[in-house]
Amino acid sequence: MSQVQKYPAGWRLLHWLMALMVLTLIPIGLWMTARAEADIWGRLTDTLYSSHKAVGFAVLLLMIVRISVKIWLKGPPYPDEMPRKLQMAAKGLHHLMYVLLVLTPLFGWAGVTAYPALVTLGGYHLPAMPFVPQGDQLAARLFAIHGALAISLGVLVAGHITAAFRHMIRKDGIFRRMI
DSSP states (O other): OOOOOOOOHHHHHHHHHHHHHHHHHHHHHHHHHHHHHTTOOSHHHHHHHHHHHHHHHHHHHHHHHHHHHHHHSOOOOOOTTSOHHHHHHHHHHHHHHHHHHHHHHHHHHHHHHHTTOOBOGGGOBOOOOTTOOOOHHHHHHHHHHHHHHHHHHHHHHHHHHHHHHHHHHHTOSTGGGGO
16 A cells, blocks of 8 residues: 555644534534424523524635635545545545535525624624625525535535545545544
């Protein structure tokens, strides 16, 4: 087996920070919407929503950094032993995750702009998304799209984690590229 090259340390740090954020957003999002659907409002529900908005907006900002880094720096190549079809599948999954990691928070931000509910943790206000008018029906549609995208992203994340475990068990060097 050829020597596997690692991603640069900053890239790995950004990956794991964002992984932690996304793996936090998913259960918080499910919990807060379950409370809202059950008409349970109060300090906890407000904190869940405020946290979700703050972390989600941070993911959007970090994705801008991450995409810039990806354009500027080329990642390490896959090992020659890795089948071409598997390499293409991995690249496709990563690109789709990148798209969803941008679109999902964008639709969430548009939804909280239309609602409007821009207050996050500590009373900080997100800026309103330009060109998004206020309206309950528009907000409901935007939140529905946000939710569908989030579920899709969650499925892809689960697949990504499963593939990472597969590589870890096979000891083919792919998992070590990001640790």
